[in-house]
Amino acid sequence: MIPEPKVVNTIINGDSKQILVSERDSLLEALRDRIGMTGAKEGCNNGNCGACAVIMDGRLVNSCCVMAAEVEGSEIMTVEGLASRDELHPLQTEFLDNAALQCGICTPGFLMSSYALLQENPNPTEEETRFWLAGNLCRCTGYDKIIESVLTVAKG
Amino acid sequence: MTMLEPKISSVGTNTVRPDGIDKVTGRAIYGADVRLPNMVIGRVKRSPHAHAIIKNIDVSKALALPGVLAVVTSDDFPEPVEAILQTLRGPMPAQWDIERLMARRKVLFKGHPVAAIAATDVHIAEDALDLIEVEYEVLPPVVTIDDALAPDAPILHDDGLDSLVEDLFQPVDGRPSNIARTVEMGFGDVDEGFSQAEVVLERVYETAMSHQGYIETHNATAIWSQDGKITLWTSTQGAFGIRQNVSRVLGISLGNLRVIPAEIGGGFGGKTVVYLEPIAALLSRKSGRPVQVTMNRTEVLEATGPTSGTRSFVKIGATREGKIVAADIRLEYEAGAYPGSPVAGGARCALGPYVVPHQRILGLDIVLNRPKTAAYRAPGAPASEFAVESVLDELAEMLDIDPMELRDMNAAVEGDRRSDGATHGSVGSREVITTTSEHPHYRAEITQKDVGRGVAMGFWQNGGGESSAYANVHEDGKVTLITGSVDIGGQRASLAMQFADTLGIKYEDINSLVGDTDTIGYTGNTGGSRTTFATGWAVYQAAVDISTQLEERIAKIWEVPVDDVNYSPIDASLHGPGDLVMTFKEAAAKLPSTGGMVQGRADLVSTNVGKVGACFGAHIADVHVDRDTGKVTVLRYTAIQDVGRAIHPAYVEGQIQGGAVQGIGMALNEEYVYNDDGSMANSSFLDYRMPVANDLPAIDTVLVEVPNPGHPFGVRGVGEVPIVPPLAAIANAIYDAVGIRVSSLPANPESILRELAEHES
Secondary structure, eight states: OOOOOEEEEEEETTEEEEEEEOTTOBHHHIIIIISOOOSSOOSSSSSSSOTTEEEETTEEEEGGGSBGGGGTTOEEEOGGGSSOSSOOOHHHHHHHHTTOOSSOSSHHHHHHHHHHHHHHOSSOOHHHHHHHGGGSOOSSSOSHHHHHHHHHHHHO | OOOOOOSSOOTTSOOOOTTHHHHHHTOSOBGGGOOOTTOEEEEEEEOSSSSEEEEEEEOHHHHHSTTEEEEEOGGGSOOOSSSEEEETTEEEEHHHHHHHHSOSSEEOSTTOEEEEEEESSHHHHHHHHHHOEEEEEEOOOOOSHHHHHSTTOOOSOOSSGGGGSTTSSOOBTTBOOSEEEEEEEEESOHHHHHHHOSEEEEEEEEEOOBOOOOSSOOEEEEEEOTTSOEEEEEOOSOHHHHHHHHHHHHTOOGGGEEEEEOBOOOOTTGGGSOSSHHHHHHHHHHHSSOEEEEOOHHHHHHHSOOBOOEEEEEEEEEOTTSOEEEEEEEEEEEEESSSOOSHHHHHHHTTTTBOOSEEEEEEEEEEOSSOOOOOOSSTTHHHHHHHHHHHHHHHHHHHTOOHHHHHHHTBOOTTOBOTTSOBOOSOOHHHHHHHHHHOHHHHOOOOSTTEEEEEEEEEEOOOOOOEEEEEEEOTTSOEEEEESOOOSSSHHHHHHHHHHHHHTOOGGGEEEEEOOTTTSOOOOOSOTTOIIIIIHHHHHHHHHHHHHHHHHHHHHHHTSOGGGOEEETTTTEEEOSTTOEEEHHHHHHHTGGGTOOOEEEEEEOTTTSOOOOOEEEEEEEEEEEOTTTOOEEEEEEEEEEEOSSOSSHHHHHHHHHHHHHHHHHHHHTOOOOBOTTSOBSOOSTTTSOOOOGGGOOOEEEEEEOOOOTTSTTOOOOOSSGGGSTHHHHHHHHHHHHHSOOOOBSOOOHHHHHHHHHHHHO
16 A cells, blocks of 8 residues: 655755655655656666666766665755756766757766766776766667767866 | 858758757656646556457456546547548558557457556556456467468457458468568569579578667656647657547547647657557546656557567579679568558668669568557668678678679669669769778778678668748747757757758757647658658748748838849848848848738648658678677777768767667667567566667768758758668678678577587587
8 A cells, every 4th residue: 555655855956855755756756756856767767777867975876776765864966956057067068069969868867977977087988988878778879979978078 | 953052051060959958957848747737647557468358357446546536448439430540551440549559359469558547646556557457368379470370370350350451361371360461562573583693592581579769758648628628748759640640549629639749758760659648638538637647668668669570581683793683572570469560661672772673572561469560760671671781791702792892783873763663863872882882991901800890781762741830030030930840859950950041040040949739730750761851841941931021021111023122041131123132130120010020831741842862871880709608799880871961960970870779789689589478578678688888889970962952951861771781781790700691680699609509510
């Protein structure tokens, strides 16, 4: 049966949020269905496509594989938190300039994964980039322009 | 046509798409992102069996669950008005159109919908599905082509409705059959052709059923209002096609049904079909709420349209010099549970790149207990061209001719007859062959062990069809452009660029939008590589309509005959007698006070569209075969393609790269694996293995530009062809590397190891 809902306290993109979640909700469901943050996408709901990638306490996670109840006290960064008021993040700008998206559904996940990569390794090789992003599926681009974009941003 | 050359030109540059910022910031509203007041969640109950008779459906327990608002079964669909339905792939009993969406008497594939529910919460909806009780009488499933063609095969469509359509399911040897239809094409005298042949090769090839693999799953959000009007948001490649199909199965007039295409997360042909939309609408009517229904990935793989698994029998005869004289081809394509495989596309394209004076192609559309197939990028072509390109590779080796030289000797050019009876227009086949032969990749030496190179060509005829465009000129000289073409990969940009160049104004001055079925005229799908071509035509005509109206208006202001005023896109200005000149911006500013604003429109039907430009490509692949594990790694890849004229070169490259990688997936990884009971064994992205970034090298592209003379900007469709050559290019490379001819795709490690073992023994 449906368990009683539960309040989860979290910080999302710098904003304190109290979210009323079901114990059965994933973080992805809490973001999308409880507070209307639909930037993270569901592509597979089992951690294979990376479209729902967000950063939780500095670590890249697939939000479909994190229970909402687990994020109590955590800081979450989503694609909605990547740009500042006036400026896009360099990854966002480069993805647009270099045609690294076609349909764009995987883009939020690729941006968050690429952001996490550059946090951990600011100067990745092409091979390192291809391995890091192997957890993100894109069906439109064949990955070329995504990889190029990340390497361009890394070079500055 | 004369190409336009305005001073300010965006065509040929890599502009940033107007929807770009929304798509990198998470703001873009895709279908499943639609949130409406009071909205509830819908889910579909699906058959666990591939083939079974439904004895009873009991929804009472589900309805009794608190939070469940409505249940829908096939009883909620009205009887079809017309008994026979005309489809792209021939007439069909209309009843099947509904039964595919919601099973009635029988389920025909695992995942076949049997009921749907709406509930106030997603988890209540999930629980309610388990409470729907369905009693089945399980029947033996038809899982493979051989199962389907066996003399004693279980017959899928035993309801007698096929007798409504004359050529459907003709008996074979006096017995009912699972062959829905046959198509035949070709010309000449095949026996005569083979009598001239000095070498004849006869081979059989197979490809596995595979999925488009768009990352966004299907979704539909519907409001059935108290006044009988329905509003639908959905992820589709064409809102008008969805409107037509929903209207038909629900018996709702087109005027009461508004379909709003949300942003779409990939389609590749697969999002041209109705699955959830009528279900969402019925759930909304019964619950009185807006209802959003979404699929999970397993539902997408098990119950939406993949492309056919196939078997191709190819016999090709040639002279010792390498001239092809005859071809006899039999194609067997899986249709899935209902008729309608892309076998005709396979037949049209099999010999597409070549001149074959005597040819016969027979195609069989075969039903079996798998999901009904849908269009997938160059529908039907990858499988049949894989077969022919593999035979040509073998022929080249046998006759000791360079593979590209063999293709050059037999290349189809303008005026040559195609298998479907049409003749080739202006095509870039020779240019593609020459560019490929001369490419450094083709000439590079291979030094590593177990590394080989393969090459193959691809052909797709491309499409035209119906498109509308509407443009509002604002008094500050900016223009809002609305088309009916869903933006699946930068169409807002590529259309705005053509529109801007027709008037010679800046791309940045165009606000490019996608309309819905109530705000723009009929427009066909974004698919078949038609959008930049056909909707490009429409925006060109809408721009010309504006310039004509400006000439009329400004002639009145100047008080000169209208014939003396000419709009020139070269300087984006109107020119009158003497030195009378007025820029587009100046003219726009005068509109409000001289009779009002100007709107341009175009409604393009297939009869007034210019000549569609067919498309050729050639791919070069280097692969390494690991003899211990059987793993094939692509080391280097180059795709050469005639693209007509690249409106947005980076997006054209992206089409080629993405298509090539889907083809590489078909060649190496992707397949529907079935258990004997007809259930899919790999219905997740973990087990249905699409290529990821570290599986691949860079995909180098060479854009060969042979402008299509039938289009104001020289556009040819570019999206389909790149999925065609990889299958044979990779298979031919594997042969070059380790000497085994792969006849069944995907060439996964298991099959490579088996072939290597056979080869060595």
